[in-house]
Amino acid sequence: MPPNLISFNTNPQNSFRDAIPERTGKINQIHIKEKLSQLDISLDQIRLGDFDQIGEITARKNRDPGSDLYKKVGAYFRPNYERGILIYSLIRKYNLKSYLEIGFGRGYSCMCAALALSENGGGEIVSIDPNLDEEFLNNLSKTFPSDWFKMIRFVKGKSQEYLADEKQRSKKYDLIYIDGDHTYEATKRDWELCKDNYNNFLIFDDYHLPGKVQKDIECSNLIDQIEDDSKELIIMDRRIFLDDRGYSDEEIDYGQVLLTR
Numbered sequence: 236m237p238p239n240l241i242s243f244n245t246n247p248q249n250s251f252r253d254a255i256p257e258r259t260g261k262i263n264q265i266h267i268k269e270k271l272s273q274l275d276i277s278l279d280q281i282r283l284g285d286f287d288q289i290g291e292i293t294a295r296k297n298r299d300p301g302s303d304l305y306k307k308v309g310a311y312f313r314p315n316y317e318r319g320i321l322i323y324s325l326i327r328k329y330n331l332k333s334y335l336e337i338g339f340g341r342g343y344s345c346m347c348a349a350l351a352l353s354e355n356g357g358g359e360i361v362s363i364d365p366n367l368d369e370e371f372l373n374n375l376s377k378t379f380p381s382d383w384f385k386m387i388r389f390v391k392g393k394s395q396e397y398l399a400d401e402k403q404r405s406k407k408y409d410l411i412y413i414d415g416d417h418t419y420e421a422t423k424r425d426w427e428l429c430k431d432n433y434n435n436f437l438i439f440d441d442y443h444l445p446g447k448v449q450k451d452i453e454c455s456n457l458i459d460q461i462e463d464d465s466k467e468l469i470i471m472d473r474r475i476f477l478d479d480r481g482y483s484d485e486e487i488d489y490g491q492v493l494l495t496r
């Protein structure tokens with residue numbers, strides 16, 4: 236390096252990253268089955284086939300053909316279909332009428348919410364995602380009931396921009412699901428924009444206990460900072476559906492965080 240050249244970090248993300256609070260992992264934990272039972276929802280009332288059908292089109296994943304599990308247990312897996320069971324159950328049990336979703340993905344949770352709202356007699360869904368694909372949505376609308384699609388407003392954009400808009404700032408929803416950009420900065424902004432706007436429940440996806448590390452999944456760094464007595468980590472992912480990985484409950488070090496009002 237020439238002597239007149241100093242090394243200067245021009246990557247603002249890196250300097251910001253130093254400011255991310257450490258995860259504490261201090262959070263009450265509850266198993267998904269126990270949570271449903273606490274909500275007085277019996278597993279007998281839940282039709283697992285409905286979630287399997289929705290998941291088949293919107294969430295099923297392919298295993299890497301080179302992996303051991305591909306060889307030993309199969310080509311496909313059902314990644315945490317229980318998030319849909321939780322959303323569905325809350326909407327049905329509490330007769331919720333509106334659902335805001337940050338991060339549509341392939342639409343699994345959105346369709347589970349639509350199923351529940353339609354069974355409740357109707358409602359409103361807003362789903363925001365910068366990567367919405369029109370052709371994919373058209374195909375979905377041919378697969379699922381048209382009544383579901385009449386309830387949904389799709390917003391192609393970033394939640395941090397859409398929800399900051401003056402017209403959206405005061406809008407409230409019965410249930411908000413934060414499952415978009417999982418970096419600390421974006422999750423913090425989503426939380427700031429949603430914390431006064433949910434009537435009943437707010438769910439964060441992808442809370443990871445301190446042992447679990449995954450690039451750009453930093454929701455826990457923010458969630459650990461939230462002071463709310465209702466805050467609880469619901470341990471889930473193939474706890475109700477069969478887990479062909481064979482993980483015990485103790486091995487599941489992640490889940491969704493529920494805030495209740």
Ligand SMILES: C[S@@+](CC[C@H](N)C(=O)[O-])C[C@H]1O[C@@H](n2cnc3c(N)ncnc32)[C@H](O)[C@@H]1O
Pocket residue numbers: 294318336337338339340341342343344345363364365366392393394395414415416421
């Ligand atoms: C894990 S997927 C969502 C899955 C979906 N909620 C479900 O449960 O089926 C995350 C989605 O967030 C979207 N996303 C990324 N950044 C976003 C942002 N700033 N605002 C809203 N959505 C975002 C991605 O495009 C991706 O589709």
